[in-house]
Amino acid sequence: MRPERSDQPRPRSRRLPREVRERQILDAAVEVFAAHGFHTASMDEISETAGISKPMLYAYLGAKDELFVACIRREATRLIEEIGTAVEAGLRPEEQLWRGLRVFFEYVQRNQAAWTVLHRQANAQGEPFVSELVEWRERAMGLIAQLLARATADSAQPMQPEQVEPFAAALVGACEALVDWWFEHPDHTADGMAMRLMNMVWMGFGNLVEGQSWSPKRS
Amino acid sequence: MRPERSDQPRPRSRRLPREVRERQILDAAVEVFAAHGFHTASMDEISETAGISKPMLYAYLGAKDELFVACIRREATRLIEEIGTAVEAGLRPEEQLWRGLRVFFEYVQRNQAAWTVLHRQANAQGEPFVSELVEWRERAMGLIAQLLARATADSAQPMQPEQVEPFAAALVGACEALVDWWFEHPDHTADGMAMRLMNMVWMGFGNLVEGQSWSPKRS
Structure with a gap:
């Protein structure tokens, strides 16, 4: 199960509003999915491209298939x-x-x-x-x-x-x-x-x- | 590996030309794939609908994915x-x-x-x-x-x-x-x-x- 919203990890370096962070993640995800295709695209590469830790990536927008739908x-x-x-x-x-x-x-x-x-x-x-x-x-x-x-x-x-x-x-x-x-x-x-x-x-x-x-x- | 053409099993009941047999199989396959979708469609149902044994079905047009491409x-x-x-x-x-x-x-x-x-x-x-x-x-x-x-x-x-x-x-x-x-x-x-x-x-x-x-x- 994913944690409740109030328990979710916070951005490491700077406190960014949730919308800004989600936009960064989606921008990175679109780029990586487009380049490699859904199956080959890795959550590691998406988290690196977005400049966000992998646990936070999952906390914000869920697993790879949920992220793709988003x-x-x-x-x-x-x-x-x-x-x-x-x-x-x-x-x-x-x-x-x-x-x-x-x-x-x-x-x-x-x-x-x-x-x-x-x-x-x-x-x-x-x-x-x-x-x-x-x-x-x-x-x-x-x-x-x-x-x-x-x-x-x-x-x-x-x-x-x-x-x-x-x-x-x-x-x-x-x-x-x-x-x-x-x-x-x-x-x-x-x-x-x-x-x-x-x-x-x-x-x-x-x-x-x-x-x-x-x-x-x-x- | 699939057998060479000369070794392939022959129709049980009647000797039909290969084209006729393949047409029957494809007609049945199209019907079953359309009704159930690729994943749910079974080779059993296709062989029954085509009135042909399952080994012969495979011998004529191959496995399910090859049949779908056909x-x-x-x-x-x-x-x-x-x-x-x-x-x-x-x-x-x-x-x-x-x-x-x-x-x-x-x-x-x-x-x-x-x-x-x-x-x-x-x-x-x-x-x-x-x-x-x-x-x-x-x-x-x-x-x-x-x-x-x-x-x-x-x-x-x-x-x-x-x-x-x-x-x-x-x-x-x-x-x-x-x-x-x-x-x-x-x-x-x-x-x-x-x-x-x-x-x-x-x-x-x-x-x-x-x-x-x-x-x-x-x-």
């Missing part, structure tokens, strides 16, 4: 919050989608290790991490479905929940698959990746085969 | 071949995409157990199955990229490999995510699902928010 949660929350903040209610639908996609690809660029943990490691390690990830993907889809419904609320044909949900699911799947492609072709910029997806889902192949394409100048 | 390969090959056949070279791009998407969703509808093995089980079980799946997804993306390049070859702005590849990746991701949604909302038809994706990727949100939508009558 990484998934932290990164998924961050990403969803960043998208939610970027997509302001007053903007035109086109601008909302463009901003949402840019923020997504910029997040992935800035947090490649986090994305590797979220997407590749969590899938490759199987359960219980896949279920955790599925739950977070559903939250992301819910947010995007809301945004799509709001974006068409004033249009001639407002979309109903049942119409926007599958679009949101497809869009999330498209984003994830496109990031996999991006990791294999890292020369492209975050803006360039967001633009590809704008061309596909805003413009549509129908326009593309006729030689029309989307660019940020339009927005 | 299931992934068989189903992925089938799906890719069906799409390749449906999308004839002479058709207009719009019709090609519509047919490709319909064949995909019809395959999933007819082979729900196979899809569950391919997509959910393989991901949930981690390595080495995830790598096997990634390889097959890349083949699917390659086929779709070829189709997209061919579809725009005669247009004003033919798309280059570097342009079509990310679209193909995004489209595969969108299809997979949409199937997940479909499994949660099984009332929809395969045609209905294909139409949703046509609206998203052929028509584009830009047209949708203006009240335009795609229907098979157009094609």
Whole structure:
């Protein structure tokens, strides 16, 4: 059993607030998991990278599998919050989608290790991490479905929940698959990746085969 | 070590060609893996369902993990071949995409157990199955990229490999995510699902928010 919170060991050198310490641990854990994969990653290396003793590491965030789940949660929350903040209610639908996609690809660029943990490691390690990830993907889809419904609320044909949900699911799947492609072709910029997806889902192949394409100048 | 091919046990009751026997085994394995998951699925149940002795099951397709990889390969090959056949070279791009998407969703509808093995089980079980799946997804993306390049070859702005590849990746991701949604909302038809994706990727949100939508009558 782990000790009660009040009995937990305190940081050795400096007394840091719990949130700060947990952030340091999670930053270190994301880095180590991304570099070595869940199985090979060692709690020794995570505690060294975080500059914290191993007993304290366990006391703060638990065993390796609990720590991995905490990484998934932290990164998924961050990403969803960043998208939610970027997509302001007053903007035109086109601008909302463009901003949402840019923020997504910029997040992935800035947090490649986090994305590797979220997407590749969590899938490759199987359960219980896949279920955790599925739950977070559903939250992301819910947010995007809301945004799509709001974006068409004033249009001639407002979309109903049942119409926007599958679009949101497809869009999330498209984003994830496109990031996999991006990791294999890292020369492209975050803006360039967001633009590809704008061309596909805003413009549509129908326009593309006729030689029309989307660019940020339009927005 | 497994015996050489010439030493392998023969079917008890009837002498069936090796391909027929393997097909029976794979059909049974897909069914059992989909129902119970990789870990819980037993070789006993697979051999019973296939109507074959357990030693023969091992002799034909190896241990459980090899059998699972064989299931992934068989189903992925089938799906890719069906799409390749449906999308004839002479058709207009719009019709090609519509047919490709319909064949995909019809395959999933007819082979729900196979899809569950391919997509959910393989991901949930981690390595080495995830790598096997990634390889097959890349083949699917390659086929779709070829189709997209061919579809725009005669247009004003033919798309280059570097342009079509990310679209193909995004489209595969969108299809997979949409199937997940479909499994949660099984009332929809395969045609209905294909139409949703046509609206998203052929028509584009830009047209949708203006009240335009795609229907098979157009094609």
